[in-house]
Amino acid sequence: MSEPEPEHPYRMTISLNVLNHLGLNLYSSIPAVLGEAVANSYDADASRVDITINSEAGTITISDDGTGMDKDDINKKYLWIGYRRRENEPESTPKYHRDVMGRKGIGKLSLFSIAKVVEIHTVKATEDEKTKEMKIEKNGFRMDVDKIKLAMVPQTKEADSQPKEGDHNSEAKEANHQEANYHPDPIPIDQTVVKGTTIKLSSLKYTSIYETSLRRRLARRFTVIGEEKHFSVYVNGSPITLEDRGYFKKLEYLWYYGPATYESKCAKLKKSFPRSGDIGYENYSVTGWIGSVENSGELREDKENLNKVLVLARGKIVEEDMLDQFSEGGVYSKYLVAELDADFIDLTSKEDITTTSRQRIFEDDPRYQALRNWLWGELKEIQSKWTELRRETGEQKALESDTVKAWFGQLSKDNQSYAKKMFGKINAEAIGSDEKIRELFKYGVIAFQSLAYREKITELENLHPNDLEAFSKLFSELDEIEGVLYRQIVEERLRVIDALEKKVGKNDLEKVIQKHLFDHLWLLDASWERATDAEPVMEKRMKTAFAAIDAKLTKAERASRLDIKYKVSSGKHIIVELKRAERPLHNYEITKQVQKYNAAIEKLLEKAAKDSGTTPEPFEIVVVIGKSLVEWPESRKQDVAALKAYNARIVEYLQLIRGAQSGYKEYFDKKSKASEMLTLIKKLEEE
Numbered sequence: 001m002s003e004p005e006p007e008h009p010y011r012m013t014i015s016l017n018v019l020n021h022l023g024l025n026l027y028s029s030i031p032a033v034l035g036e037a038v039a040n041s042y043d044a045d046a047s048r049v050d051i052t053i054n055s056e057a058g059t060i061t062i063s064d065d066g067t068g069m070d071k072d073d074i075n076k077k078y079l080w081i082g083y084r085r086r087e088n089e090p091e092s093t094p095k096y097h098r099d100v101m102g103r104k105g106i107g108k109l110s111l112f113s114i115a116k117v118v119e120i121h122t123v124k125a126t127e128d129e130k131t132k133e134m135k136i137e138k139n140g141f142r143m144d145v146d147k148i149k150l151a152m153v154p155q156t157k158e159a160d161s162q163p164k165e166g167d168h169n170s171e172a173k174e175a176n177h178q179e180a181n182y183h184p185d186p187i188p189i190d191q192t193v194v195k196g197t198t199i200k201l202s203s204l205k206y207t208s209i210y211e212t213s214l215r216r217r218l219a220r221r222f223t224v225i226g227e228e229k230h231f232s233v234y235v236n237g238s239p240i241t242l243e244d245r246g247y248f249k250k251l252e253y254l255w256y257y258g259p260a261t262y263e264s265k266c267a268k269l270k271k272s273f274p275r276s277g278d279i280g281y282e283n284y285s286v287t288g289w290i291g292s293v294e295n296s297g298e299l300r301e302d303k304e305n306l307n308k309v310l311v312l313a314r315g316k317i318v319e320e321d322m323l324d325q326f327s328e329g330g331v332y333s334k335y336l337v338a339e340l341d342a343d344f345i346d347l348t349s350k351e352d353i354t355t356t357s358r359q360r361i362f363e364d365d366p367r368y369q370a371l372r373n374w375l376w377g378e379l380k381e382i383q384s385k386w387t388e389l390r391r392e393t394g395e396q397k398a399l400e401s402d403t404v405k406a407w408f409g410q411l412s413k414d415n416q417s418y419a420k421k422m423f424g425k426i427n428a429e430a431i432g433s434d435e436k437i438r439e440l441f442k443y444g445v446i447a448f449q450s451l452a453y454r455e456k457i458t459e460l461e462n463l464h465p466n467d468l469e470a471f472s473k474l475f476s477e478l479d480e481i482e483g484v485l486y487r488q489i490v491e492e493r494l495r496v497i498d499a500l501e502k503k504v505g506k507n508d509l510e511k512v513i514q515k516h517l518f519d520h521l522w523l524l525d526a527s528w529e530r531a532t533d534a535e536p537v538m539e540k541r542m543k544t545a546f547a548a549i550d551a552k553l554t555k556a557e558r559a560s561r562l563d564i565k566y567k568v569s570s571g572k573h574i575i576v577e578l579k580r581a582e583r584p585l586h587n588y589e590i591t592k593q594v595q596k597y598n599a600a601i602e603k604l605l606e607k608a609a610k611d612s613g614t615t616p617e618p619f620e621i622v623v624v625i626g627k628s629l630v631e632w633p634e635s636r637k638q639d640v641a642a643l644k645a646y647n648a649r650i651v652e653y654l655q656l657i658r659g660a661q662s663g664y665k666e667y668f669d670k671k672s673k674a675s676e677m678l679t680l681i682k683k684l685e686e687e
Contacts, residue, residue, distance in 0.1 A: 008183035010141050011075055030060075030206060031217035036110045037062045037199060039316055042224065042231055043085070043102050044068070045095040046196060049233045051218075053209050060115070060209070063198040067095075068124035070137040078108060078120075079184070086348045096230055099314045099343070103352055116145045116203035121190040123197075138193075141184040151182040211236055213302060219244035223288075223341060224315030247306070247337055250298045251291040253389060255382055257340070258287035268294065271389065275378065281370035282344075288312075290338040290378065292386055297433040299337055309338040309375065311361070313346035318354050319361050325372060326379070331429050332386045333379070342371055391424030398423040398441045403683040407445055418457050419448060449680065514578055517624065518565045521574065523660050524622055524651060528569040538573075538608065542566045545600040549593070557593070560585060573601065573619035581626025581653060587639045590623055590650065597621050598646040621648035628652065 034051060041049045044066025052061040069078060077083050085102055092099060111118050121140045128135055190198060215235045219225065225233050225240050233240045242248070248265040256262065257277030263269060277286035290309070293299060299306040311319035322340075323333065344367055346354065353365040361368050399405045408419055426440045451457045521528040546564060562578040575597055579585060601619050609616040629639065629650075643649055 009071065009139075009186055010079060010184045011181055029217075030114055030209060031214055031221065033110045033114050034060070034062065034214070035218060035221045035316070036108070038218065038222065038233055039101040040108070041066055041197070042098060042222075042315075043093065043100045044197065045093045045098070047096075047230050047232065049231075050237075051214075051233070051235045053211060053214070053236060055209065058202060058204050058207075060201040060204065061198060062201075063193070063196065065196040068196050069122045069139065070124045070126065071139060073124065074120075074122070074139060074141070081109065091348055098224075101314050101316045103346065103348075103354075111199070111201060112145050114205050115201035116205070117201070118143045119187065119200040119202070120184075121187075121193045121198040121200070123189070123193055123195055125195075138189040140187040140189040142187050143182075143184045147185075148182045215240055215244050216246055219246075220310065220339075221317045222315055223312055223339065229315075246301070247291065247339075250293045251337075252294040253386060254289055254291045255378070256289040257285075262289055266291075273385070275381075279370045279374035281366065284342075284344040284367065284370065286340050286342050286371070286374070288338065288340040290336060290340075290382060292332065292335040292382075293337070294335075295433050295437075296334045296431050299335070306337050307334060309336070309340065311345065311371070312339065312341050313343050313354075315341070318342075318345055322372070322375060325363075326376060330383050331431055332383045334431050335386070336379075336382070340375075345371070387428045390428035394424035394427030395420045397427055397437070398444075401438065401441065403680070404441060404445060407449075407680065415448075415452065415457065422448060445680070514563055517576070517578070517656075518563070521567060521569065521576070523656055524576065524624075528567075528574065532568055538604070539566065541604050542575075542601075545604060549596045549600065552596075553593075557589065559583070560589070571617050573605065573617060575601065575619065575621045577621075577623050579623065579625045584627060584630055585625060587629050587631050587635055587642075590625075590629065591639075591642060591646075594621055594623065594643055594646045594648040598648065619647055621646065623648065623650050624653060624656065625650060626653050 038049055038051075041062070041064035044064060046064035046066035048065050050061075050063045052063075053059075054061070077085070086100060119140070119142045121138075123136065123138050125134050125136050127133070192198075215238075218233065218235070219240045219242075222233075224231050226242060242262075242265060248262055249267050251266045252268060252270055254263065254266060254269055254272040255275050256272060257275055260272070260274065263272050266272075277288075278284075279286060296307070307323070308321040309323040310317055311322050323336065323338075326333075344350075345361060346352075350367070351365070353362040353368060363369070363372075399408060408416060411419060422444050423441065426444055427437065430437055430440050448457065517523055543566075546566075550558065560579055560583040562580050564575070564577045567574045567576075577593070577597075598621065601621075602616070605616040605619060623643075629636075631639070640650070
């Protein structure tokens with residue numbers, strides 16, 4: 001006769017559906033999961049938490065010196081999924097009188113997001129009511145995800161027929177919704193645990209754990225870590241400090257709500273401003289700070305974007321980024337980082353409005369709406385002040401360059417006033433690093449000087465410093481200065497024109513045009529200066545279309561062609577076909593081919609526009625010929641008009657060469673004036 005099965009000391013009641021949604025898939029990052037464990041330690045009145053990462057063993061251990069758990073605590077609280085501590089126990093802790101962070105009773109399941117096996121070792125000391133002696137109870141148990149899943153599946157079949165992971169039979173589906181009892185395995189208590197609770201995670205789902213990153217991200221998830229709060233957290237023996245959050249050493253300006261707690265931590269701080277945290281709703285208020293950095297690039301580190309407004313309640317993060325709630329296009333917002341403590345978001349007496357993972361807040365709640373409206377008002381105030389401050393420091397920053405300082409010194413007082421405004425605008429509206437700002441100052445000096453030549457300095461007001469294309473467009477209109485900004489391009493342009501001058505003979509004509517024209521489409525149209533190759537999909541489609549057209553050409557038509565090229569310039573698709581210089585061509589031949597190109601391109605661009613939900617992009621077909629058409633000059637006017645209807649035009653080789661020579665004659669004439677600007681830009685670049 002078999003002996004009765006011994007009673008299990010521990011029991012967890014859970015469904016597979018709950019395990020999947022609130023455990024295995026609740027979090028996606030190690031800091032978020034360990035943050036839940038740290039919060040539990042805080043609620044257990046711990047004064048110290050140690051997180052130990054053993055990469056060789058593949059384990060993470062979290063130990064605290066809190067109150068620990070006895071068997072009743074384990075079964076009736078810890079293993080009771082959904083146990084609501086705030087409804088069943090005092091809201092504040094007995095020793096440090098802390099406002100309890102836990103609320104939903106599911107945080108412990110998050111451990112299974114990163115580990116398959118969780119071991120708990122816990123020691124609790126309680127005072128005997130009668131004898132007043134301290135009673136020590138030690139417990140240890142292990143939870144295994146695979147065993148929990150197995151406990152969730154109906155045990156009516158042989159083990160080898162149990163539903164495997166991923167099965168969708170009716171029993172497996174039913175098991176997802178049925179509750180079942182899972183009994184963690186009792187294990188001997190780790191004798192090194194003399195107080196509090198130790199959690200050991202093994203069979204980790206992550207192979208790479210970076211201590212520096214973990215320390216920084218844990219520091220940012222809490223505002224209660226530190227000796228002054230009687231709550232210290234250590235990672236591999238080293239304490240997490242305020243400096244680990246990494247914000248304060250970067251801040252240039254600070255707006256703070258409540259006590260000026262962080263000013264002394266901000267080594268680069270230039271100015272700080274006290275603000276009211278009253279959100280204008282039921283006497284609720286915010287504490288914390290909003291800060292701005294000098295360069296927006298400082299908010300990007302280790303692939304993490306710090307350009308966020310974090311919202312915390314009871315010292316723990318509840319909203320990862322409130323800044324993304326606003327369609328804010330202002331430049332200033334790219335320089336912001338903030339921590340706002342809003343305890344009214346997590347009031348026990350009010351409805352719980354945090355999401356299951358406690359990383360977002362339900363947006364329809366009036367508390368959240370009031371916070372959002374208050375924050376929007378603060379952002380607008382900060383935008384105004386920040387812009388003013390950045391404009392004030394623009395001149396100082398620009399004149400750090402000796403070349404700019406020397407240039408500024410030789411300006412008239414009126415022009416210095418305009419230059420100061422320009423420097424301020426660049427510093428207040430540009431986004432980027434110091435190098436980017438210095439580059440924009442350089443462009444500003446060039447733009448200022450070129451406008452001064454034209455007596456149009458007031459046009460600086462219309463230029464946005466972050467829009468380099470605006471500067472480029474301006475320079476392209478100021479032909480006497482074009483060589484300054486793009487001197488490398490222009491020097492190459494001069495060499496191309498010089499080559500055309502030397503090789504205008506018929507024997508060299510085709511070779512020169514084929515190479516130079518395709519490499520330098522600006523010879524055909526000045527606006528095509530920066531033509532680029534098309535994106536691969538469209539390039540492939542165009543080649544397929546050209547091949548289909550070529551297949552239908554006659555032998556004579558194919559012989560008349562030299563080459564064909566497809567490029568894109570400023571959103572315009574360009575098809576250029578070169579005809580052999582010596583071949584006589586008729587107008588009907590050209591029209592026939594152009595019609596085919598037109599139909600093919602229109603079809604491709606319409607399809608691309610439909611796929612992307614946009615309007616078809618423009619295109620142009622250019623046919624370059626060596627001789628006038630046989631029917632010219634009699635039908636030239638009519639032929640040009642007919643081709644225009646198909647977005648096409650004809651250019652003659654010699655006409656092309658003469659046009660390039662003529663078009664740049666004025667540039668050659670003004671070369672000496674441009675050399676003055678070349679000297680200035682050279683000094684700026686050397687510096």
